[in-house]
Amino acid sequence: MKESYLNIFHAVAAIPAGRVASYGQIAARAGLPGRARMVGHVLGQHAGGAPLPWHRVLCADGRIAFASGSRGYREQVRRLKAEGVDVRNGRIRMQDFGMDHDLDRELWGMPD
DNA sequence: TCAGTGACGCACA
DNA sequence: CTGTGCGCCACTG
Numbered sequence: 001m002k003e004s005y006l007n008i009f010h011a012v013a014a015i016p017a018g019r020v021a022s023y024g025q026i027a028a029r030a031g032l033p034g035r036a037r038m039v040g041h042v043l044g045q046h047a048g049g050a051p052l053p054w055h056r057v058l059c060a061d062g063r064i065a066f067a068s069g070s071r072g073y074r075e076q077v078r079r080l081k082a083e084g085v086d087v088r089n090g091r092i093r094m095q096d097f098g099m100d101h102d103l104d105r106e107l108w109g110m111p112d
Numbered sequence: 113t114c115a116g117t118g119a120c121g122c123a124c125a
Numbered sequence: 126c127t128g129t130g131c132g133c134c135a136c137t138g
Contacts, residue, residue: 023120034133040119041135047119057119065119072119 007031008042014107015056018083020092021099022060029108040065055079062094 007030014029015021021029023036032038043054055076059065066073068090077087085097094100099108 027120034121036120037118037133038120038135042119044119045136054119059119060121067119076119 004030004032004038005042005046008039009046009050009052011108012039012043012052012054012057015053015099016107017053017056018085018097019099020056020058020062020080020085020094020097022058022062022094023065024060025099026057036060056083058092058094060094062092062098064090064092 008026011021011026011029023039024034026039027033027035030039039057043052043057046052047054057065064073064076064087066076073090077090080087080092085092092098
């Protein structure tokens with residue numbers, strides 16, 4: 001298992017319930033800036049393998065990455081709503097549920 | 113080795 | 126709002 005993969009797992013696991021983060025944010029937090037695609041790749045490869053909150057990872061614009069109506073899409077929407085995340089038209093307001101305010105400093109230890 | 117294909121992201125028209 | 130293009134890189138045939 002690669003170190004980068006472990007970092008990705010750790011970053012995803014750090015997202016609290018009821019909140020979301022983008023693939024890019026996770027990649028950056030895992031020390032892999034610009035490699036958002038790798039996050040998606042890893043989550044796909046290890047889907048079901050580890051009990052990760054993969055549903056809390058979205059595209060940078062707040063959209064669900066899966067094709068609308070697909071199996072994964074419905075599952076992700078279901079899980080997010082179950083956590084109180086407001087999903088409208090397959091998209092979430094990162095403004096309200098993203099890690100972009102002050103919460104990322106608390107949980108991810110970002111500098112001031 | 114090369115080319116195609118993604119659970120991405122961003123700039124631009 | 127919709128596309129298109131390019132950067133990114135692991136994986137696969």
